[in-house]
Amino acid sequence: MASCRGMTAEERYLFDLNGYLVVRGALSGDEVRALNAAIDEHKHEAIPRSSEALRNAGRDTAFGERGVRRDLGGMLSWETDAFRQLLAHPSVAPYLVEFCGEGYRLDHQPLVLLQDSGSEGFALHGGPLSGDDGVSAGVFNPELQYRCVNGQPWTSLLAMAVHLVDAPEGAGGFCVVRGSHKANFAVPVHFASGDGDGSDFAAEFACQPQTRAGDVLFFSEATVHGAKPWRQDYERRLALYRFAPANFAYGRGYLADWGGPDVLDKCTPAQRAVLEPPFAPRLERTVTNALGDLGQPRVKPRSSEKKEHDKAVFKSDFF
Incomplete structure (x- = not known):
């Protein structure tokens, strides 16, 4: 894949080295204010993770505290x-194409995290x-993988954290263990939990990148990542x-219309392309490119002969 506009050699190096990358000032002040204003309007709908089953860390660990998210x-x-x-924002699309390839798609429903002091x-x-966990420690996890082949980075699941404060x-x-995307050994339980001497590991190796809204x-x-x-x-x-x-x-x-039957109707063509279900670009996938804000994203075409053959064989447009 050719290098994407807006993505520098230094940024590719840092992501490959550390497993994460901070893009400074990707959003304008007006955009941040618009996002925060929308949260203010819907904040009453937020659900606290108040039960023990929903808590994200042990209370007496490096990651635990009394308050809830x-x-x-x-x-x-x-x-x-x-x-x-x-x-499909023009400031983030180059990175999404670089790390996930053409035809990148939203995988999880977006989530806003709210936390008091x-x-x-x-x-x-x-x-x-x-x-x-003492049972399957260190087993290859195909769901979460990073590779870089011939200068092309690829990740099976990429997170994008938009900082609003x-x-x-x-x-x-947010904190991260730098370079752990290439680890060859499982994280010891007490390191992951921050319990006991795992708190020393958290203090030294769980890095909290400094970020601005x-x-x-x-x-x-x-x-490997978490939050302090x-x-x-x-x-x-x-x-x-x-x-x-x-x-992927x-x-x-x-499968649930991204949380509402009218979501796709509210999207631009470029945004709708990102919400397509998983299938390969070879099968005429609509793809949003690295510019992000193109009004009509590109369709990767398939020959009419192959499509007619598939319809004759399978009685449908695609196998």
Whole structure:
């Protein structure tokens, strides 16, 4: 794949080295304000993770705290297009094409994370190998993989964290174990939980990147990551999107109309292309390119002879 416009050699190197990349100032101040205004309007719909079964970290660990995170979904169906714009935004599309390929698709329903000061983080998770649970430790995990072949990066599940407030040093929030997307050993249980001497591991190796509102952080889900307790005196706000290559799927949101029967009707053609179900670009997939904001995304055509043959054999347009 040719290098995408807006993606530099330095950025490719840093993502391959660390497993994540911060794109500074990807969104304008007006865009951040629009996203926050929409959250203000729907904030009452957020659901707290208050039960023990929903907590993301043990209370007495490096990632635990008394307060709870609140989750807010459904943004693709809101009247404002602020969150739909992020599906094919010209500041993020070059990275999505670079890391997932042409025909990149939304894999999970988007999620807004809301946290007050003193709320818990999230124990370390992800990685190319299954966790050290004493049963299947270190088994290859095909759902979360990163590769770079002949200069072309590829990730089976890519997260895009859109930062809507500042997270300076020591603020807490997203943290990452650099380079763990290439790990050959499972993360020890106490390292992942931050329990006992795992707190020393968290302090030294679970890095919290400093970010400002409007920054967008991309990371492979094959990179071990989590969150530290939120320490700022204002609410943490982050919009989380997860994308996959055209013919890969982890989540099933596309089977439920992305949360609402009118979502596709509210999208531009470029945004709709990102919400297609998983299938290969060879089968006439509509693809949104690295410019992101093209009014009519490109269709990768298939020969009429092959389509007619398939219809004769299978009695349908595609096998």
